Amino acid sequence: MPPSVGTHHAPGPQYLVAGRYRLKSRIGGGGMGTVWLARDQLLDREVAVKQVISTEGLTEDSADNVRKRAMREGRIAAKLSHRNAIAMHDVALDRGEPWLVMEYLPSRSVAQILHATTTLEPREAAQIGAQVADAMVEAHAAGIVHRDIKPGNILIAEGGRNAGLVKITDFGISRAKDDVTLTQTGVITGTPAYFAPEVARGAEPMEASDVYSLGATIYTMVEGQPPFGVDDNSITLLHKVARARINPMTKAGELEPVLLRLLEPSPTKRPTMAEARDALTAFAAGSRGTKDQVLTGLITRPGTGTPVWAQRNNRSSTTGPHRPVAGATLPPYAPTIAGDRGSRDVPHTRQEHHSPTLMSTPPPYSVTSRSSSSHRQPMNPGYGEPTRTPVTSSTALAVSVFVFFAVLAVLVVLAIALLR
Structure with a gap:
């Protein structure tokens, strides 16, 4: 069966998942999906929502397998109710794509x-x-x-x-x-x-x-x-x-x-x-x-x-x-x-x-691997705030000098205009 042709909109900030979870910022990711900080519009609370790998471009059988995996992960996590385990709140389907809704823990x-x-x-x-x-x-x-x-x-x-x-x-x-x-x-x-x-x-x-x-x-x-x-x-x-x-x-x-x-x-x-x-x-x-x-x-x-x-x-x-x-x-x-x-x-x-x-897997064996670039902006798997780059003192000094000379130039122009 040929791959299905997907028409899914790429989610981003402010995207509303399943009519309920408003995405705020991306806070994590990996081979099994992307994690977003979101707002539960119904219960008015912050949650972490995990976008399982998109089914776009997959065969129907493969897409169904991805959905079943998401349901399985949600079902497994939902069995646990322990103070030392991240709680699973919901498994949502948005345009046929599965999302896992979890406890948000900074x-x-x-x-x-x-x-x-x-x-x-x-x-x-x-x-x-x-x-x-x-x-x-x-x-x-x-x-x-x-x-x-x-x-x-x-x-x-x-x-x-x-x-x-x-x-x-x-x-x-x-x-x-x-x-x-x-x-x-x-x-x-x-x-x-x-x-x-x-x-x-x-x-x-x-x-x-x-x-x-x-x-x-x-x-x-x-x-x-x-x-x-x-x-x-x-x-x-x-x-x-x-x-x-x-x-x-x-x-x-x-x-x-x-x-x-x-x-x-x-x-x-x-x-x-x-x-x-x-x-x-x-x-x-x-x-x-x-x-x-x-x-x-x-x-x-x-x-x-x-x-x-x-x-x-x-x-x-x-x-x-x-x-x-x-x-x-x-x-x-x-x-x-x-x-x-x-x-x-x-x-x-x-x-x-x-x-x-x-x-x-059992033999016969084959080897493939992935490589990833170094020095990326780190993402917090704990769903915390993204890392921010602080403004250095040298940058602040440069900005101050620029503002000083800009104000000085304006004053000189005003003085010339008044003398005329």
Whole structure:
């Protein structure tokens, strides 16, 4: 069947989605769609709306598949009602195009925080991990596997009374166990730097895989890079992950034994998400705190009450290059790299930029990849305000001098006119 001819209007600011959600500004994007800050005209509140990849130009079967994916993502996210998970409000159809309507949280991702700070203190990282684990315990109980836990998908609220609130987001590639598979058999998606070893070998992600990814994420918070380091070549990185030999820890301190449990190579020997939550909670609480304080408290610098990221001066990040992989010979367990053409990447840590999202399939294997330009204007996956470029003092001085001479010229002209 030939591609359908689309007549869809490209959305922009002030565009009204489904007669209800007025777009305000673009605040994020990626291979799975663009995120906008919008105003819910009916309930008079700000929301984040995700424009799923357009169906324009697709065959009818492909377009229907995109719509089903959007409905699936909305259905999965709607199953969760947890203070540490971004809430799903609605799935809207606008001119046949699916949009996901989510809770709006002015925030920064942990990836953005790490870009500015490099590392976090072990107890801070443990508390963040414990709250994410608490949300994922509920997700696993509902039969949902996240499949892409990483620093870029953990948000920490900024400003107001919610400053310091932790939320896990982006269930876009999640899968409910009883859901119908909408992709070809064996397709696995995620970010390789945070893959569990069994996933790097081509196994289907399960609850134990989420536990490993959470461990890899916390490892990155305290050590400054993922457990298997940084490698521009994604295939080489996958080899390292599949072998399950993590780099020795140098900054984790007393948190190291907990992380080693989460990063257990064998999925059958790994703790459950509930056990991981309890271990992280106990470490974060220490001898003075309680479980409830860790799981419900806002992330703050000990003794100051100030959110950790509020003390950072560098609030921006830049997108690193995704170098294409060409002509690589894949190992028996290596997944195929499937790039998303024309996608905009949400900024993550420097380490994550060397780990594009992968889709693994059974053999035979082929390799394609995407590359993206560096030094883009960063977009906040936490739906926060876009980064603004401040006016420098030298620019202000130049403007002042120009205005002075312009006023002086006007005065001279007036004086000459009066003398005549």
